[in-house]
Amino acid sequence: MTKIVQIRCPKCNTPIFSKTVDSVFLCESCGTIHVRDSGTPEDVGFQAGKFARPGDGERVYLPVWVTGITFNIDDIKSEGGGLSNLFGLLSGQSRQGAITLYIPAYELEPMAFKEAAMRMTANPPKIEPDRLQPGVARQPVTLTSDQLQSIAEFLFVTGVAEKPGTLQRLDYRLSVTSKTILYLPYYKKGDSYQPGY
């Protein structure tokens, strides 16, 4: 027998029902989104982008983790030398700093995931903030918040290794300092997605 656990909003205690399996829970009553990846409920903020231009197909939201990180590079050695500028976000030879990673939270093939993360991080989506539109499906968040640290490290190392030839040695420290969900508006037609922002 399946044990059913009633999920309640940690802020206003309203029961949350969901027809889809999603690692984030939206309270229809107060609009809070929370995760339970560590076992205890944790509020995460979210923002939705407006359907600012017309499109063809069904309207859907694709979730992205907007992830703030700080990093320190303690040692780096690469053939050819020099540091990459980390997605164009850093000037020259910065060995420490804070950047924002845009990490797709919906199901994607590994190559498409990496490509989308690198592209959005280098060039953040320009959205007009809006309320989540009723009746517009949210794609489930399948990349859980407790995976963000290791994914952020993967993207960071990928970004550092991108330019300066062969990376031979990289010692670094990286902390995730913030995480929120951004729901990007898209038009879905068949298997193709077209931005609505």
Ligand SMILES: [Zn+2]
């Ligand atoms: Zn609530």
